[in-house]
Amino acid sequence: MMLPGKNNLIGVDIGSYSVKVVSLVGAEGSYTLAGAALFRLPSEGGEAAPVTPPFLSGILQAKRIKGRRAAALMNGPSLIFKHLKLPIMPEKDLKEAVRWEVRKDLAIAVSPTDLILDYMSAAKAAKPGDNTVSIVAFAAVRSDVERTIALFRDAGLELRVLEVVPSALLFSFNINNAWEPGVNYAMLDIGETKSTLAIFKDKRLSFTREIGMGGADFTKCLASGLGKPEEDAEDYKIAFGLIAEDNDEDKAKKLLTQAVERLCTEVQRSFDYFQAQFREGSVAKLFISGGSSRLKGIEAVISRMIAVPIFKDDPLRSIQIPKAFDRTELAEIAPCLTVAVGLAARKS
Template sequence: MKKKDKSEIKKNTRGASFKENRESINIKALMNMDLGTLKVKFSKSFKRINKISTPEKKRKVIAFDMGSSMIKIVEGIYYKEDLTIDRYITIKTPKGAIVDGEIKKSEELFIKLGQVLKENGIKAKHAICTNNSTLIINREILIPKVEEEEMDTVVRYEIQQYLPINLEDYILQVQLLNEEEINGSEKLNVRVIAYPEKIVRGYYDFFIKLNLKPHALDVNYNAINKFINCIDNNSEYEYNPKDSVAFIDMGASFIDVNIYKNRNLDFTRMIKAGGNDIDEILLERNGIKADEIENFKFKNIDLEEPFEPINIYVREIVDDWIEKIEKIIQFYKNKNMGDEVTNIVIFGGSSKLKGIEEYMTTKLGIKTRRKVLSKIAFKSNDDSKPIDDFINVIGSVIRL
């Protein structure tokens, strides 16, 4: 079997641009999922995303990482490979306002974010959003090698064989990964992402209500991919980017395991677990007040300390996370004929637990480190706070 590597095939990982004209609001025309230059057309089809993009205008954007527990916001500009971030904002998500990536309480969220934008004097009008959801479907499939104009029909047919979904309810995007020759027949290996239309519509309408211009909708693993290529590209690697490296976002409700190889996404899975599991234990067993939990976790919990009861409780939770992460990594290894994950990079709220890097390294047998983001890697006009938690949202600002 002959295979052309991804690096031989030009492609773009940019983000799905929302169409700003609301006059014919076929939502399938609004989303370019940060995977291409897509100005998605009004149709049931998709655009291939491995094309060279046209130059973007220089524009300041306001970008949101919409989590179920926290929302991270940055204001900045990405232009001609030059990234400037002017502002970093973190706010608590109103309870139940965002569930599994979907806006559930639009009015509460509108009041909260409207107030935050006003208080911080945000002037940018073009809005970018990044998130993740178990409802977003990500699959690699093999299709016959066909001409570009036939891709729509072929991929839609093939994906329907793989996934028992109503394609009318999803926006499809496809990314060419490589070309293969199997038994003398040429095939295309593509990644197909199906994004629920109702989630896209929810964010589009929400940003319009905030008097913002919806510009792009991203997915977190793609935002991280751009971060790796454009930010980490200028820093010293503690790992070889040609190796398989897992970037693990340890959020409140979900742990996202994203494996990259040769600076490209190779595999992604979500675990329904996260920092909220620890919060519940602290509320139940220690009576910690809800508004004090975050501070308590990072000051008092130490995974390397063996005897304190609270550390024992938390270790049991973390052990469950690690077991699930290990299964994902093993599945990846089996799927890729023994391809080993050589390093793990963790970030997000729970990555700040004392001793977690050493604990995960010991348990998994894979070097694990927490991602520390230096402002030296790009221009930053706000030096007042650490920015390690802003990886997803900074990546979403980058338009390739």
């Protein structure tokens, strides 16, 4: 969803564990990194505290990220994704049809004026004589969107673009990869409390699914199985991941492996559904991103469970990096920046 204004320069990805910020200058094919940051959210009663305007503005000041125009994620408890198959119709009628279908799935009654909606044309169902169009719709109630706008305004930023994770992943993928005609690519962004799967083809979003499983679930599984506090389990997860150094750690490795395998099962089910529903062929490559994609050994487990070539995403690989940046630090946080890079590349 675009808001009136000039091109944005700052992509801000506010997650449940951390805030990621990326600033780019230039244009597609010649982007240069102007700023990048990852800040963990402060803890409040054992939970991550909500982002405040001073915290957000402080990140930009600490990293000397200049500019006021920003792109962010549409989020909040009301956010939903919905796949629709509708008859081909004029754009104006299609928008109203999508709005009607989305409203039917909301848990609360929402008037048409209180629903913020956007959608993208996706892959077409491959059936002869099929006069329908496949749509991926995103919607949230106005109050959730207005809270996000207010947060950025109070932090001294002009929010010009609101996107969702699947489209941000598409924009990041687009500036970093060469597209092969007719090939299906997938990205799995593994966050703290959820993971987002997106499938692309010919520079379009074909399918998306939000999976209610992420890094926090890996930690809880480990803590429960070992009988340890979650803080200790988190420290182990970060230090060793899925690679056991000796027999004492073998149980931990098995617990983490089982947790990742459950996520893989959901991804495979999504691939099977996509192929059966749209008959667009199988996924050729899977790219993983997000904080939990940095888990040591996770690629080997996913590759074993899903018979698709796996790649850890580096959203900065096609972006020029000035000498002033610490490349070692950037390499460490790069998998976490995929969504923020996509937001920064989204011009209004």
